[in-house]
Amino acid sequence: MPNWLIKSESSVYSIEDLKRDGSTAWDGVRNYQARNNLSAMKIGDLAMIYHSVGPKELVGIAKVIKSSYPDPSATEDVWVAVDIAFQKYSARPVKLLELKSIPELCDLSLVRQGRLSVCPLSKIEWDIILSLAKS
DNA sequence: GCCAACGTTGGC
DNA sequence: GCCAACGTTGGC
Numbered sequence: 001m002p003n004w005l006i007k008s009e010s011s012v013y014s015i016e017d018l019k020r021d022g023s024t025a026w027d028g029v030r031n032y033q034a035r036n037n038l039s040a041m042k043i044g045d046l047a048m049i050y051h052s053v054g055p056k057e058l059v060g061i062a063k064v065i066k067s068s069y070p071d072p073s074a075t076e077d078v079w080v081a082v083d084i085a086f087q088k089y090s091a092r093p094v095k096l097l098e099l100k101s102i103p104e105l106c107d108l109s110l111v112r113q114g115r116l117s118v119c120p121l122s123k124i125e126w127d128i129i130l131s132l133a134k135s
Numbered sequence: 136g137c138c139a140a141c142g143t144t145g146g147c
Numbered sequence: 148g149c150c151a152a153c154g155t156t157g158g159c
Contacts, residue, residue: 009145031154052145096146115144115153141156147149 003126004047005110007117010054018086027071027081034118039068041082056096060089090133104128
């Protein structure tokens with residue numbers, strides 16, 4: 001089962017919003033690479049939530065509860081959305097700086113290609129980050 | 136199909 | 148608020 005990392009500006013839609021709402025449509029993605037990743041998501045996949053722009057940190061995990069469908073917020077029909085549900089907060093938010101400081105994570109899309117808002121995580125990357133979030 | 140110009144994102 | 152990095156657009 002693949003794992004993902006999705007980004008959101010905390011001022012736009014934060015994990016607190018997701019917790020409050022329970023679940024939400026993850027829409028508004030307007031980048032082809034990110035869209036392709038969205039399309040590849042399956043029900044039950046887990047995605048880490050990363051807050052950009054404000055405090056840059058990983059704050060929790062969400063679960064995909066509906067696989068991709070046409071993005072209702074789009075005027076063109078090329079974009080897709082998925083539905084995700086709040087799963088849990090990180091025991092401790094993991095800062096971007098922290099991720100950057102770990103050699104095994106130097107290939108992380110988040111680090112290498114900062115603008116990609118939806119990206120896959122390898123099992124190894126997922127596990128490393130999880131252990132950071134727990135400690 | 137190349138590439139310059141432009142717009143957007145996001146770290147700092 | 149600045150600017151680097153990247154994606155997209157459009158002229159040729």
